Amino acid sequence: MVGIKDIAKKAGVSISTVSYALNDSPKVTEETRERIKAIARELNYIPNMAARTLKRRQTNIIAVYLTDYAGSFYGELLDGIKKGLQVYGYEMIVCSGSKSQLFIPEKMVDGAIVLDWTFKSEDIIKFANRGHHMVVLDRIIEHPNICKILLDNKGGSTLAIEQLVSRHTKKVYLITGPKNGHDSQERLKASEKELNRYGIDYELIPGDFTEPSGYDAARKIFSDTKDRPISIFAFNDEMAIGVYSYADKHAEVIGADVRLIGFDNMQLGSFLKPRLATISYSKYRWGMVAAEKIVRLVKGKKAEDELIYTSFVAGKSFP
Amino acid sequence: MVGIKDIAKKAGVSISTVSYALNDSPKVTEETRERIKAIARELNYIPNMAARTLKRRQTNIIAVYLTDYAGSFYGELLDGIKKGLQVYGYEMIVCSGSKSQLFIPEKMVDGAIVLDWTFKSEDIIKFANRGHHMVVLDRIIEHPNICKILLDNKGGSTLAIEQLVSRHTKKVYLITGPKNGHDSQERLKASEKELNRYGIDYELIPGDFTEPSGYDAARKIFSDTKDRPISIFAFNDEMAIGVYSYADKHAEVIGADVRLIGFDNMQLGSFLKPRLATISYSKYRWGMVAAEKIVRLVKGKKAEDELIYTSFVAGKSFP
DNA sequence: TTGTAGGCGTTATCAA
């Protein structure tokens, strides 16, 4: 392995001079700098990250934690984060699973962005207390080292209910999400509040944000009543897709027998027939904002929490 | 920051004893080991990865390089790799972009798995020559430090053409992929060979593996001829989806006016109506095998190349 | 069984 020592030897200077030259310090002549850089190139020198990190105590890497890699959901978000970090000279790595959470206290990364209900808030707080910085996308934690960039679930749910109201819906089935999930809780709270305000009857059907749970929910709903059309607000698109699957197999027509609204605006929804009506928000922007915030935190600045706003996307599933 | 020094002080022993104890070396008493570990826990000690890496010269981390995070395509593959690595005690990080490619020579990772046409073969070889180990999933490189786990594109394409033949197809449109891509080249070669064998007429429509390019290809094809049905073999599902989009907007019926086969068996295809016929393979297994191979290489063992076999998945898009 | 001390490759503080 070739290190600065080898370069120093070949250049006939000391290692410190080499270090200065390589780091563009103004403490060396333009001339020696160039000469040293040339030799470094010639020797195929590549700095050793471990050594540099040990000294510098920062890696310029931000980790993004996801529950799994399955969702096509994440693509835009990650692209947004990556683009956002790039501006400030940070690299992004994507991780999943509890062992990699150690990257944070081990100082392998300078900070983290969390969208992973598997990551315990308890641990997040523990890390924050150790002085590490994080941006959370899926929970509420009050801590000076933590910044929250959350979806405007309240706004989104209200939009969905408004649509239902505007169609003079008599009864609404809400396919809910995980009991302990922040987003699903907020969607539920806002939906109930709004439905009560208009005096619309509703029923909760438990789901867990997965497609199969949407399928099961659909079965319950369709066998519950003979009335048609049925109005459903699924708390995410995946479960809405489960409803499509069920309807397909049981001769129920989406858009006629069922009137369905989802949440998330997954790409898949736009390919369904009829198109899935849903609540949308910019995942790309979400990522960009998260990136900007984590960089601020890492640099020791304050970062204000922010909300990502939503809009309604019409689709024939809710004519 | 609390380091082994602090533990040593508190335990009244030397730092080496602490190091031994923490690393389960047989050089310390069971008793002192436990005592030291207890103190470490109490002090919330977490080893500094940079320091450890500097000495150990390995991180137990494998990087996976992707072109982008967009494809829902990657989910299963990454889960497979992660699961495979876990068995051997390695962590996985997912990266994208040329700057993060430096992780390899910088020794931030012990090895890499590459599925990213953006990653220049030239650089891969350069890294391999420096002694780094890699598994490539999307190209052919002969090098002792590199192992190839490739799709059986030849088999898959042949399966697709066989289906066409079995339906007495007269002419086939092939929507091809990127000119310089390994997979698309192989699919093209095998398809042409097979079509020529049966004496079936065919025409190449250039695509680049993206959905819009499939859409454009469809436009060309549909305006090219008035004959129906048209038979299309799209070299990946994304482009096939583009064909669906076009057909949708122009009153052409998939499965009737067009007979379509894709490649990759994306989840999305199974939700399309009618279901997309396609060539399938286990992405999960692909990932598991890649993981196993990179670990072998990193440990200095030989790793044989392998092929991931394909099968035909029927769908109403190709009745 | 434990302690001492040198080294991993860089950076950064002093002197020169």
Next chain:
DNA sequence: TTGATAACGCCTACAA
């Protein structure tokens, strides 16, 4: 403008 040299936190012969 450059060069010695001491950290950075951990591992590991070698010595005791």
